[in-house]
Amino acid sequence: MAEPLLQLRGLKKSFGALLATDNVSLTLRPGEIHALIGPNGAGKTTLIHQIAGTLQPDEGELRFAGQDITSLHMADRVQLGLARTFQVSSVLPEFSALRNVMLAVQARQGTSFRFFADVRRDARLTDAAAECLARAGLDGRAAVPAAELSHGERRRLEIAIALATGPRALLLDEPMAGLGPEGSKDLVVLLNALRSEVPMLLVEHDMDAVFALADRISVLVYGRVIATGTADEIRRHPEVRAAYLGDDA
Amino acid sequence: MARETVFNGLMILVLAAIPAAALLFEEPFYLTLATRLAILALAAVGLNVALGLGGLVSFGHAAFFGIGGYVAGILAVHAFNMEPLLPGLPGTKSMPVIWVVSMLLAALIALPMGAISLRTSGVYFIMITLAFAQMIYYFAISWPAYGGEDGLSFYVRNGFPGVNTLQPLPFLLVCYGLLAAALLFFWRLQHSPFGAALQAARQNDVRLAAVGIRPFKIRLTAFALSAAITGVAGALFADLNRFVSPSMLSWHLSGELIVLIILGGVGRLFGPVAGATVYVFLEYGLGGITERWQFFLGLILLGVVLFARGGIIGLFAGRPRHG
Structure with missing residues (x-):
């Protein structure tokens, strides 16, 4: 075993x-x-x-x-x-779905103490995040603020974020x-x-x-x-x- | 073009128009007004890092403003009297050196202050930052070596290589330069990975921890950066008045900085500039008519808090967009 x-x-x-x-x-x-x-x-x-x-x-x-x-x-x-999802969806309401996932990617990449790089232009960050969103079936909703996602979409976003932590x-x-x-x-x-x-x-x-x-x-x-x-x-x-x-x- | 960009452009025009008006109408006082505006805006840009991006309502930023002021004053007085600060460590009249020392000292004091304050949140955080700032305030009052309650005067403004800072216009341009640098820094920070983590800490710190980033480290770093910027502003303020006193450390100033940010727009790049512009214009415009001009400031603040939560920029450009 x-x-x-x-x-x-x-x-x-x-x-x-x-x-x-x-x-x-x-x-x-x-x-x-x-x-x-x-x-x-x-x-x-x-x-x-x-x-x-x-x-x-x-x-x-x-x-x-x-x-x-x-x-x-x-x-x-x-x-x-060891990643988790929450019983009550816990997302960043002001950030778009994509940026919610990007935060998890940057945590994995260990770049959170970079002060001058622009996250929006970092393809390593955005591509990896977009891929996780797509796997959770949210590729069409990347630009929508998390606060405006439906309940079901937020459940999926939780999973996309968890996947992005590697x-x-x-x-x-x-x-x-x-x-x-x-x-x-x-x-x-x-x-x-x-x-x-x-x-x-x-x-x-x-x-x-x-x-x-x-x-x-x-x-x-x-x-x-x-x-x-x-x-x-x-x-x-x-x-x-x-x-x-x-x-x- | 986004409406916020248009608004920011307008703010830059306003900043440029004041010295132009001063020269045109031969009103040198306008230069002092603009300098005051730029320095207050710079201090508020610092607070905007902690409060706007990080959601850390610090009611103790006067501490850093005052520390910057005392660094400028103390170094200048030692340089003027040719007395070393410590054996082998002379004072200086060089602004760049004073700025660096102000930033480092403000950040150095912000680290333990933040490390303790950040164990709390909400109202407790507000109160504990206030308590720390008041400690430093009373320390300055009871420390006779540098003037105590009466403050500390120095007779000649500190210098910047290649600039005659004794003239109001060059000194204003130095202040504008630092404000521009701070705004550039804030703008980069806002879109950086660190800025993303900091804004995440404000929105939902459990979520931040659940992707593997400790909110405490992010917040503490932001608090120190924020203190450093406000510290530089304090050094410039001391240079503007050629005088530093414990009033720079008082809680009124901490409150003023918060008011500036709320007026202008919390977490918005030009929020502190918009807030400081309104504040300085009211102080000058209404202050000439009535001593009770702050009553009207209060009314405006009330209006903003009740009806325009995004401040002046929110009113003009709507809610912030995070791409």
Whole structure:
């Protein structure tokens, strides 16, 4: 079996008396899509925050590409190749879609402390950004300010930005949130096309999307992972059915 | 041509027209007015880097303005008295040297000040920058060696190679030259990778971190650059008056610089110039009629904040475009 790219070991996080992350251990292997599901309030977003670096775990260890990243700043994790998208789209509203992506490209190229070069005339920057936009299906919307993009387009822009950071793994926090059935289907196609290129840890409520995409699924309930397995194993798992999927799944 | 470009061209014409009018109507006072305008605009260009591009509402930029002023005053007095500043370190009457020292010292003080202030944001950032500036203000008041509360006079304006700075017009042109250099720098910065990161920090700092850039480093660098430009303006202001006093460090001045930028257009290239023009014209025009001219400035500011959030440039040229 391939060495895991991302490894969580015994992660714990509590807010007062609430244990939001209870001894979570997970892995993300090269080439896989690993979905994280669980009912509302199970602690999925808290877990994503700890992996991305917006929250510090109280206990446990995070390893990425063979390196301990537990206490690394969010920006430094991204520099190592651990990119994320947000549950609520987080873009630069005044910048055009293209310039949103260009910022990620310049971060990867390490040119953010250049004071005199003109980003608009830097073909290495604009071309790489345009390519990422095109992959996310936004090539026609490059010049539109992010504030004027539709909700669905902003979800795609998030993915284009994440791709532009040159990721070795993607954390996707409910990428389908707020999309209609059509939008969800399109996004499944997009993520499916990326699977060979970059492994993903996918937090998602949309079960159709999860079962269509995930190689493995972990189920989080009250901060604990109660099961990890393939889609079929999860569908059959009695505890999962009781806690989450209900009897009709 | 974009409307903002047209507006900027008009502003350049206004700046050129004032000295022309001064010569035409033999009103040398207009030259002083234009010099004051250019220096205030230059100081505000500095603040515009932090406030306009970075969204850092510094209420402490008087500190850097005053530091520049005291650098000019102290070096000039030492040069005049032929007393070394420190053993082996003489004073100087050379403007370029004074400018470099002003910029370096302002930036050097901005670094720890920013490093602490940038741990906060919003109202707390405003208050902590104010607190730092007030510390420096009270330090200047209670430091008798350079005049304390009374300030420090020097009798001859500092010099610039090849220019007779004692004459109002050449000195004005020196100030215009520095303002032009600062505007050029701001314009390049605005479109540079650093400028993109800085503007991203203003819009959404979590997004900036999520592409792999630490907002703190970007903001701190911007704060120091901003302080350096405002510092040079302070040195010129001291040279204009041949006098520097703690009032250059007072919070009134920090507030004035913010007002200039809001009047002109926050984050716009010529915003500080437009703001300073309105300010100086009001001060001169209304100040001749009533001592309470700032009441009318307040009314205009109120109007801008309520009805023209983009300032004068926003009114004329609409919202900024980021290609």
